[in-house]
Amino acid sequence: xxxxxxxxxxxxxxxTTKFAITFGVCAVLILLAFYVGARSYQSxxxxxxxxxxxxxRQMEGVTDWANIDHRIILPPQPLxxxxxxxxxxxxxTVNMDVRGELRPEGSRFNEDPIFAVFRFLDLEFxxxxxxxxxxxxxxxxxxxxxxxxxTLALSFANSIPRDQYILGKIVGSFLAxxxxxMIPILIGCLMLPLLGVPMNADSWLRLGMVILTGTLYFGxxxxxxxxxxTLTQRSSTSFLILVVAWIFAVLIIPRxxxxxxxxxVDVASVDEIDFEKGKxxxxxxxxxxxxxxxxxxxxxxxxxxxxxxGMQAFRTEQQDLQDxxxxxxxxQLNEQRANSSNLRTxxxxxxxxxxPTASFSLAASDLAFTSMELRASYQEAAxxxxxxxxxxxxxxNVDFGGEAYVxxxxxxxxxxxxxxxxRELPLFAYEQPPASEAINDSLPDLGLLFMFNAFFFxxxxxxxxxxxxx
Amino acid sequence: MSQAASxxxxxxxxxxxxxxxxxxxxxxxxxxxxxxxxxLALDKVSFKVNPGEIYxxxxxxxxxxxxxxxxxxxxxxxxxxxxxxxxxxAHKDPLAAxxxxxxxxxxxxxxxxxxxxxxxxxxxxxGGKTDYSKDDYRAVLLxxxxxxxxxxxxxxxxxxxxxxxCGIAIAILKDAPAILLDEPTSGLDPSAGREFIRLLTxxxxxxKAILMSTHDIFRAKEVADTIGIMNQGVLVMERxxxxxxxxxxxxxxxxxxAGHAGSEQNVETIN
Numbered sequence: 001x002x003x004x005x006x007x008x009x010x011x012x013x014x015x016t017t018k019f020a021i022t023f024g025v026c027a028v029l030i031l032l033a034f035y036v037g038a039r040s041y042q043s044x045x046x047x048x049x050x051x052x053x054x055x056x057r058q059m060e061g062v063t064d065w066a067n068i069d070h071r072i073i074l075p076p077q078p079l080x081x082x083x084x085x086x087x088x089x090x091x092x093t094v095n096m097d098v099r100g101e102l103r104p105e106g107s108r109f110n111e112d113p114i115f116a117v118f119r120f121l122d123l124e125f126x127x128x129x130x131x132x133x134x135x136x137x138x139x140x141x142x143x144x145x146x147x148x149x150x151t152l153a154l155s156f157a158n159s160i161p162r163d164q165y166i167l168g169k170i171v172g173s174f175l176a177x178x179x180x181x182m183i184p185i186l187i188g189c190l191m192l193p194l195l196g197v198p199m200n201a202d203s204w205l206r207l208g209m210v211i212l213t214g215t216l217y218f219g220x221x222x223x224x225x226x227x228x229x230t231l232t233q234r235s236s237t238s239f240l241i242l243v244v245a246w247i248f249a250v251l252i253i254p255r256x257x258x259x260x261x262x263x264x265v266d267v268a269s270v271d272e273i274d275f276e277k278g279k280x281x282x283x284x285x286x287x288x289x290x291x292x293x294x295x296x297x298x299x300x301x302x303x304x305x306x307x308x309x310g311m312q313a314f315r316t317e318q319q320d321l322q323d324x325x326x327x328x329x330x331x332q333l334n335e336q337r338a339n340s341s342n343l344r345t346x347x348x349x350x351x352x353x354x355x356p357t358a359s360f361s362l363a364a365s366d367l368a369f370t371s372m373e374l375r376a377s378y379q380e381a382a383x384x385x386x387x388x389x390x391x392x393x394x395x396x397n398v399d400f401g402g403e404a405y406v407x408x409x410x411x412x413x414x415x416x417x418x419x420x421x422x423r424e425l426p427l428f429a430y431e432q433p434p435a436s437e438a439i440n441d442s443l444p445d446l447g448l449l450f451m452f453n454a455f456f457f458x459x460x461x462x463x464x465x466x467x468x469x470x
Numbered sequence: 471m472s473q474a475a476s477x478x479x480x481x482x483x484x485x486x487x488x489x490x491x492x493x494x495x496x497x498x499x500x501x502x503x504x505x506x507x508x509x510l511a512l513d514k515v516s517f518k519v520n521p522g523e524i525y526x527x528x529x530x531x532x533x534x535x536x537x538x539x540x541x542x543x544x545x546x547x548x549x550x551x552x553x554x555x556x557x558x559x560a561h562k563d564p565l566a567a568x569x570x571x572x573x574x575x576x577x578x579x580x581x582x583x584x585x586x587x588x589x590x591x592x593x594x595x596x597g598g599k600t601d602y603s604k605d606d607y608r609a610v611l612l613x614x615x616x617x618x619x620x621x622x623x624x625x626x627x628x629x630x631x632x633x634x635x636c637g638i639a640i641a642i643l644k645d646a647p648a649i650l651l652d653e654p655t656s657g658l659d660p661s662a663g664r665e666f667i668r669l670l671t672x673x674x675x676x677x678k679a680i681l682m683s684t685h686d687i688f689r690a691k692e693v694a695d696t697i698g699i700m701n702q703g704v705l706v707m708e709r710x711x712x713x714x715x716x717x718x719x720x721x722x723x724x725x726x727x728a729g730h731a732g733s734e735q736n737v738e739t740i741n
Contacts, residue, residue, distance in 0.1 A: 001596075004592070004595045004596060008581075008592050011584070011588070012581055012583060012584070015583050015584075016583050149579045149580075149581075149582075150575055150577060150578065150579035151579060151580060151581060153543075153545065153573075153575060154573065154575060154578070154579075154580070154593065154637070154640070155593075155596055156543070156545070156568075157543055157568060157571065157572070157573035157650075158568055158593070158596040158597045158598070158644070159564070159565035159566070159567075159568040159569045159598070160565075160596060161565065468545070468546075469545055470540060470545045470546070
């Protein structure tokens with residue numbers, strides 16, 4: 001019986017003009033997303049290569065390592081082509097310094113704000129927006145539509161177990177819709193290497209998991225649609241309810257969660273932090289000046305040279321103390337901000353996960369490594385490189401003092417200094433964590449999507465067993 | 471078609487207990503239905519439909535005709551009494567009961583994007599008949615009067631009469647011993663109505679027990695073996711059609727509907 005219902009669903013859905021039109025639109029959008037994503041990756045890669053080359057070119061002819069202006073650049077992630085996540089919003093360039101804070105700058109949207117206006121048409125967008133609507137469009141009248149047509153009563157004039165009927169309806173609708181959609185997705189996947197996106201086993205695994213996540217997400221809206229259609233007698237009612245549910249799930253809950261988290265957890269802005277730093281720096285400066293004055297009064301000597309030497313030694317000592325205090329203060333501020341920011345993120349994501357769309361977006365961006373983790377990971381990699389860079393600079397006898405380093409250069413006096421060899425610079429090679437880590441990160445969201453499916457499926461199952469088929 | 475139908479029917483009966491049921495195919499025993507809002511839709515209705523018999527249930531809107539049919543189909547459960555199909559109580563073993571039952575609704579609405587043959591194929595399979603061929607479907611569609619040109623056309627272009635014919639074809643394909651017809655001639659033109667009556671008499675001659683709810687007094691008189699009149703959930707009259715030959719059924723109907731409404735002691739029975 002299950003197979004008969006399943007066959008009927010497949011034939012009924014695939015044979016309709018509605019399916020042909022929506023499938024055609026979705027297929028074009030999916031292929032377009034892959035094409036645009038691949039082109040965007042190529043363009044980002046070209047930009048990245050140009051920036052790296054330009055960085056090296058600027059250092060050509062420089063004779064003192066103290067005078068270099070070195071930058072590191074985050075290479076584009078291959079899967080950002082399909083799940084852009086925050087990859088276009090985070091700063092990709094870091095001006096390398098041997099000490100102090102590193103701030104990534106120059107995000108793609110910052111450089112080309114036009115792309116931020118409507119964002120990108122990527123695979124995540126298609127799953128989150130288009131395919132969820134597609135699922136609603138084909139599932140909203142799964143049961144009440146049959147009732148309205150009179151086919152439900154005619155079907156149940158036969159000895160059909162209700163559980164098999166609803167199972168056949170849900171599985172049949174799911175297969176009828178998802179299998180055809182897999183065709184353009186698979187074609188798109190094959191297009192990626194041909195369009196110059198380097199796909200290794202890790203990337204394929206990630207992409208496969210993104211598609212699986214999207215399929216689960218699609219299932220959520222399909223089972224929800226069938227569930228709602230078992231709760232209502234009229235298809236127009238279920239459609240209205242589902243549209244409202246879609247608006248909440250896709251548009252309202254994720255955005256509101258972030259706003260609510262912002263209200264619940266107060267996070268100081270970067271400007272506020274900078275203000276605090278400036279204030280403390282000024283305070284330290286004043287203290288330093290007062291200490292210097294006090295030292296001068298207490299250690300006045302007629303021997304000007306001796307006094308200057310003593311003062312220089314005291315000033316250096318004071319400067320080191322001031323630097324250390326400032327470092328500790330900045331560290332404390334940054335840590336406080338990072339902690340509250342992490343708490344806010346946790347609260348926002350926990351609230352947002354009421355919506356399957358948020359779960360899907362978070363899982364997809366984790367898998368594609370374009371989530372907020374990318375920013376943290378890049379920052380971490382930049383900090384690690386900073387240590388390496390500082391060690392290298394020290395090896396080149398570049399001394400530095402103060403917050404922004406002041407290179408005095410090696411006091412080697414040569415008449416005609418040789419240009420530096422930039423190939424000696426340690427290489428910054430950013431590597432994203434392995435797919436297994438991304439899969440682990442995405443497991444809670446995958447679990448939630450599975451739970452949503454199970455809940456709506458069970459709801460439809462229970463409701464249909466008491467549904468009035470007349 | 472008949473070969474396929476009989477083989478399928480044989481295999482079904484062989485898988486069940488070999489006990490032969492000799493009672494009425496359809497039987498309502500003190501059948502009552504009170505809805506949750508307190509409305510009494512059916513009040514202790516009892517009747518029988520034997521093999522090879524057509525029972526026409528007459529009555530106005532809300533008389534309880536469709537409720538009776540819904541109780542046989544187990545779409546609703548009785549508040550009291552039983553609806554039996556081949557001796558099986560519908561609400562106690564609905565799956566077994568429905569195997570013995572075919573149903574044609576007032577307004578047959580099949581799958582509009584399926585052709586007539588695809589619809590027949592689906593519903594035949596639902597009815598447990600999985601070995602019919604396309605030729606069998608064509609044959610039964612021709613038997614119910616649907617022209618060959620329409621067999622492979624999608625249902626969405628079909629008139630009500632054409633859809634009704636498909637519904638009857640589905641009932642025939644199920645080859646069940648009992649058939650329930652809910653206002654089957656409603657909206658049919660006279661020619662289609664006549665064609666339908668011919669089909670019913672054919673089915674009766676095959677030994678089917680047919681329960682037909684209808685407003686159509688003349689068709690009921692023409693084809694039924696027994697006529698029951700229902701009013702406000704009560705079976706107010708039940709007579710053999712042969713006994714009504716000399717009587718004006720329309721007048722009788724109006725008389726019962728007006729004067730005998732709800733009065734149980736006025737039920738005339740043929741038994």
